[in-house]
Amino acid sequence: MHGYASDNFFRGPKVYFAFGALAIGAASALRAMVVLPPMAGHVDAAALSAGAIYAALIFLYERWGWRWLSTLKNLNGTWAGEITSSHNGGARVPCVMRVRQRWTRMAIELETEQSRSRTTMAALYEEQPGDIGLKYEYVCEPRNLAAQTMQTHRGVCTMAIAEGTDGLRLSGDYFTGRGRETRGEVTLHRISRDFLGFGAALKREN
Incomplete structure (x- = not known):
């Protein structure tokens, strides 16, 4: 995994400040209820408790909490759809995204039948009306069995997120850099919250 940018309120510094305040408050309450043992070197046990609570809060929020305690779009899962490329006269190619x-x-x-791509950076923007x-x-x-004309290349994809009758949908366009120099459109809809393989996803889609 790599980091990704977002303009969502719940990705701002205020969230870290809120967790810090909660950790200090919880450590203070713990100190009032429990006699904390003295630490070597005159280290404040309450400060260590606050640090541990803060780390635990961040860990839990990073993994699971943000899904229910923020407005950040949750894109987790398997998506299926098609790519329409300028290559081969605008042929439509089934694709699966996880x-x-x-x-x-x-x-x-x-993934498509011919290739597999992975992201190197991403941004999720939500605050523009x-x-x-x-x-x-x-x-x-x-x-391995792709056409000889295909080669490793980089590209950029920009997709809008919209609510459809069957859930979230992604649609947009892409372009590739040196070595490929093609462009096209991508349309996807989420078919599962689980992570399905290429064949299983296409089978469910059909």
């Missing part, structure tokens, strides 16, 4: 997301980290993989989306840079590698 998103693994935490509070501050994310990893996106996108009418403009909620995901933007990421990726590295795409051809599969």
